[in-house]
Amino acid sequence: MKSGLLPDCMRDQRQPISVLRLGHRRERDKRITSHLGLTARAFGANEVILAGEEDPSALETWNSVTERFGGEFKCHYEPKPLGWLRRFSQDAGDGKAGVIIHLTMYGEHWHHAIEKIDRNRPTVIVVGGTKVPGEVYKLATHNVSVGNQPHSEVSALGIFLDSFVGPIDDVSHFSGGEIRVLPSASGKHVLNLEEE
């Protein structure tokens, strides 16, 4: 076992993972929403869907990081997230239901929930900002807590993804791009791929 809760052979997620960020407030949530998308990207999600107030600057940040640091991460704005979730709960694009994981401190402990999640279906992880509408709890396939204390959507997402997806192979997952950071115990080691 490299990290997280499950052995690698059990973390066989073959389907895309989206993160749906509900209730974004352009001024108040600027940094946290930006960090949420970067956390989604860094820990193995394939896209982030922004809902709440429309905010091109968040999308620009995520696209710019992907351009520089590589990978296939996508993002877009969704004006009607509840309608989107209702559809996804019935039809994830192939006429069959998708998996909806709602991160909430009221949910089932993630160590237990993670073992029950169907990894063979497209998956969306929903995180809130302001109060989350009650319908989200009902639409969710799994209401999942990362501990039952209130903290942050960024920490909840990072911890959950690390357990659910497991370690990311940086070189294959973030191929392309202009910059690669090499792990180092001392100093900064950065490859500029454009100069190679």
Ligand code: SAM
């Ligand atoms: N006051 C909001 C409410 O009533 O839903 C919660 C605000 S909290 C700062 C924002 C988001 O962080 C939540 O919607 C949830 O997605 C996530 N979150 C916070 N604590 C969590 C926990 N212990 N487990 C899972 N997710 C959590």
